[in-house]
Amino acid sequence: MNEIALPTLRANRVGSSREDLRIHNLSLVLSLVHKNVSLSRSDLAAQTRLNRSTVSDLVAELSERGLLLETERPQATGVGRPSHMVSVNNRVVAFAVEITTYAVRVAAVGLAGKVIDRRRAVTGLLPSPSRVVEIIAELVASIRSGLDKNSLIAGIGVSIPGQVNEQTGTLRMVTMLGWGEVELASMISAKTGLPVSLGNDGTISCVAERDFGAGRGFNDIVYIFGGAGGIGGGVIVGGQMLRGTAGFAGELGHMRISDSKIEDSAGLPGTLEALVKREDLLDALHLDDADDDELTRAILKSKSLRVRKLIERQIDLLGIAIANCVNIFNPEVVLLAGFLSSLFDADDYRLLAKARAGGLAGARERVVVRKAELGANLVLVGAAEIAFAGLLADPAGFKLRSPKSIK
Amino acid sequence: MNEIALPTLRANRVGSSREDLRIHNLSLVLSLVHKNVSLSRSDLAAQTRLNRSTVSDLVAELSERGLLLETERPQATGVGRPSHMVSVNNRVVAFAVEITTYAVRVAAVGLAGKVIDRRRAVTGLLPSPSRVVEIIAELVASIRSGLDKNSLIAGIGVSIPGQVNEQTGTLRMVTMLGWGEVELASMISAKTGLPVSLGNDGTISCVAERDFGAGRGFNDIVYIFGGAGGIGGGVIVGGQMLRGTAGFAGELGHMRISDSKIEDSAGLPGTLEALVKREDLLDALHLDDADDDELTRAILKSKSLRVRKLIERQIDLLGIAIANCVNIFNPEVVLLAGFLSSLFDADDYRLLAKARAGGLAGARERVVVRKAELGANLVLVGAAEIAFAGLLADPAGFKLRSPKSIK
DNA sequence: TCTATTTGTTGTCTAGGGCAACATAATGCA
DNA sequence: TGCATTATGTTGCCCTAGACAACAAATAGA
Incomplete structure (x- = not known):
């Protein structure tokens, strides 16, 4: 509608x-x-x-x-x-970049949302920013050279597993990579000659879900994502991404919900991220590594009481966090992604009950809690979206580049 | 709305x-x-x-x-x-209504923000909605008859100490008054012949602070208000009120931050409102009743260890809540009102330290925590603001009424 | 008094969306 | 098959509202 x-x-x-x-x-x-x-x-x-x-x-x-x-x-x-x-016209493309702990993915994504080409490079553990920028520039260049001559390039959108000042294109505190303050946008821009937009991975995934996933048709969305590195999130308010003054908003994983002293990846105690961990699930299930589908299956198959208890505890905590979000944002829908969707599958009834119990009468009534939809391409599509944002906002004024014109 | x-x-x-x-x-x-x-x-x-x-x-x-x-x-x-x-032109007026536990205040507020006339009526404990509507209608009528003949009336804005569906003008769960679902907007509108907008008191105060108080010039504001009935809040995102789907957003007081079993006014355990209570402060200070200034003075004067401990506990909890808000909203400023500003005065250093400790690096840096500015007229000015909203949004299309034309 | 500066006023220009009339291409029924 | 009906595309004209330029007005300062 x-x-x-x-x-x-x-x-x-x-x-x-x-x-x-x-x-x-x-x-x-x-x-x-x-x-x-x-x-x-x-x-x-x-x-x-x-x-x-x-x-x-x-x-x-x-x-x-x-x-x-x-x-x-x-x-x-x-x-x-x-x-x-x-x-x-799918020939209008953006380069989507996903930076993760040990690899970089770059894709050319058309304005129609289709991934045209995709490359990946392993960076090794704790690579330096300049090394990563180099790799990105190489991948972009190689994809670029293979693009149709008539393509029009909008720019580069980069997904960061950490805090980003979207205004200045500066990174802050990417604990997973051991990076401090890095002027990533200008670095990438200098090497590629293209405009660069950065975004937090949670924020970006949320945008992708809104546009092409389980969030379609909703204007007020709370998105909570559970990955290996922690819990991130994004919020859509009135159809718009919640950014805050500097673009740091939406850190739902670092919401403190308990007196527990257990710390999360940022050193904050008692937060959702500190208490609801993918690792703990894997440990309890004696899994070394698993994707979210495997995790879900393992959870459903498990008969272990310990697993059961752990899952109940995590579900209850997640329910509290959801309730908080519902009270704060009064959204239409709450989307769960990553291993949080495994928790949803494990016992959606319990999760919903818990979320309802903590929500105020008005806000909780119409809230729908759902699993997110988009899979592996999610972040890439979202990253492309932030690169397209300028074009979409001013189609006549935005300058598109040709694949040839390097720099 | x-x-x-x-x-x-x-x-x-x-x-x-x-x-x-x-x-x-x-x-x-x-x-x-x-x-x-x-x-x-x-x-x-x-x-x-x-x-x-x-x-x-x-x-x-x-x-x-x-x-x-x-x-x-x-x-x-x-x-x-x-x-x-x-x-x-201050002759363009709105009626501002404030409903509290045992009284109703009605004021005529000019578009220039000046209170032109003000009346108050005691309703007694737990009055019925229709009784309150009657009183409001009477007060409105009496003020209306005294207005300048050239006045232009925009409508009525009502502040509610509870949850309001701003879309439909329906109340839900006003625990302080023992009201359930009430179609308050249409009831008042029927008796007065004026368009009626409802708003949660926290939301409304937040709007007033943004426009005329400590929030002037800011676009991203978190406002937390501590009153006798509990803790409310409001959030401004990008200059706009955060409303949510039905207008229930901004319930910061019901944010769960602890494992404590102590319940708040809505029956939710471990929330900010459950743990940080004005009453507890009054008790500890052996005060029967006091306004916020008196409370602040009493706090600063007190040498009691028990009071000191209580205040520290409350400050720490408030700090956690502020940190959560900072991580979620990345605001420019956090405004504290009501007895929360007394806590601020009691030990702003401790409060800020606590808030900083719980915030993520990026978001917490530039955040300013401040006391709210507006005093007793705050809610009235805010309520008038929501009544003026339609006029401000479409000055040419909005229909203004004369003081005479009753119904 | 004269000049520089800023603001208000007036008349004209123009871009761009609305509208109506007409053209076009499908369906459906006799 | 032909004609009415319906929905859409196309064209030319209209009108509104903001921009702009030229000029008038009102101040300060020399």
Whole structure:
């Protein structure tokens, strides 16, 4: 029904001129097609409530700029003249980068959300920032050289397993990598000649879920992700990513919920991340390593009382955290990803009961708790999304690059 | 329900036409003058980045509608032709209603933020909703009859010490009054013939602080209020009130931060509200009743070890809650109101240290913790703000009423 | 008094969305 | 098969609202 994450125009406090109007409407149309991959022009007119002729004009401009494609032969859906389908041009691409503890993944992702090419390189343990930047630049260059000549490059979006100042493109405290303050965005930009956007991995995954996953159609989402390194999160408020002043918002894993002295990865005691750990589950199940599906299966199969107790404890704690989020954000949906979805599968009834018990009457009623949808490509798609953000916000003003023009 | 403060244009997902443009710019100008009480036309042009002639035109339309006033004799500020001052017309009024446990306050508040008239009636303990509505209607009517004939009435804004569905104007769970689900907005509207907006008291106070108090100039605010009935809160994200799906968001007091079994007013254990209580302070200080200033003085004067310990415990818990908020919202400022500001005064150093200790590196750095500013009129001003919201959002389309036309 | 500076005012220009009329392409029924 | 119906695309014109430029007005300072 409602479309989400549509472009908020510029939610700033300056006056708007006719140009802003045009930018907004172009942005709106492009964003709508982007989210739905393909739409008819009449759908666009209906959803935007703009005049047919206006939509035609907007679509024409976006097509001219190479952002949209119109099908020649429209297929009929019912009575009346069939409408042309408009789809996003997947030749408009962004480079999505995922930095993890010991590897880097880079992908070219089309505006239609399709992964066009993907490479991966192992960085080794605790690599230096400049080494990682080098590897990223190499991977980007090699993918770039293989792109279609007509491609248009929007930029690079990078997912970071730690804190990021999104305003300045600076890293802070990536404990998993042992990095302190690093000017990552400008470093990557210098080596590639492309604009770079950074984002926290939780935030980025949340965006991906909103646009293409279990969060579609929702405007108020709490997303909690459990990975090997800890628990991250992201929050969508009124269709918009919650960023905070510097982009540090959404650290749901470091929410303190207990008097326990056990510390999380950031050294904070009694937090959700400190108490609900993937490792503990693996230990109890005598698993060395497992992906989330294997973990879920192992949990469901296990007859061990110890495992049972552990899971109940973790579920109860997760329930408390969810309740806190519900009281604070009054969201439409809470999405659980990573091993937290294994906990959901283990005993969703208990989890929901616990979450409800801690929520206030009003807020908890309509809340839906769900598993996230997107799998391995999640972060890459999300990273591409933040790279596309500028283009989507101002389709006419955003400068796209060719695959050839290096630097 | 509606937005207050600066009008973020319509952050909606439909296309914009020229009319929307006009609405936005009118809204912007009116909101700016409203926030600053008085501004010169050149200031307006500078701040909105609109053309001088456009600002003139907008101001002229708003003046014609009786919303703004222009001074005849501009006073010079420097070189150049002096600019006309534009101020908000305080004859445009809203009725602000504050419902508390045993009394109702109603005020007429001008668009300039001045309280024009104010009445109060004691309701007795646990009055029925319809009784309270009756009292409100009477107070509104009596104030209304005394208003200047040229007044323009925007509507009624009501502050509720409990949960409110702002979308539907329905109350839920006002434990302090023993009320369940009540269609309060339509009840009041039926008796007064005026549009009614409801808001949670925490939310409303937060809005008032943002617009006229310690939150001026900030876009990301966490507000925590400690009253006799418990702890409420409000959050401003990117200049906008955090509302959630149904308007239940911002219940910071019910955030669970401990394993303690002590329950808060909603029956939730281990929450901030359960553990940090005004009552406990009064008890320890052997005070029967005291306002916040008296409380602060008593705290600072007290030499009792028991009091000292209690305060330290409360401060530490409040610090944890603040840290959680900082990690979740990455705000620019955290405002403490009510008896929480007494705790701040008691030992701000300890409180800040505790809050910092629980915050993540990035988010905690620039956070400022402050006492809220506005006093007794806070809630009334805030309630008026939510009544003005519709007018500020669409100055040309909003229907104002005369004092005479009853019903 | 004259100049520089800033602001207000007026008339004109123009971009861009609305609208109506018409063209087009499908369905459905006689 | 032909014609009515319906939904969509296209075209030309209109209108509004903001920009802009030129000029007037009001101040300070020399």
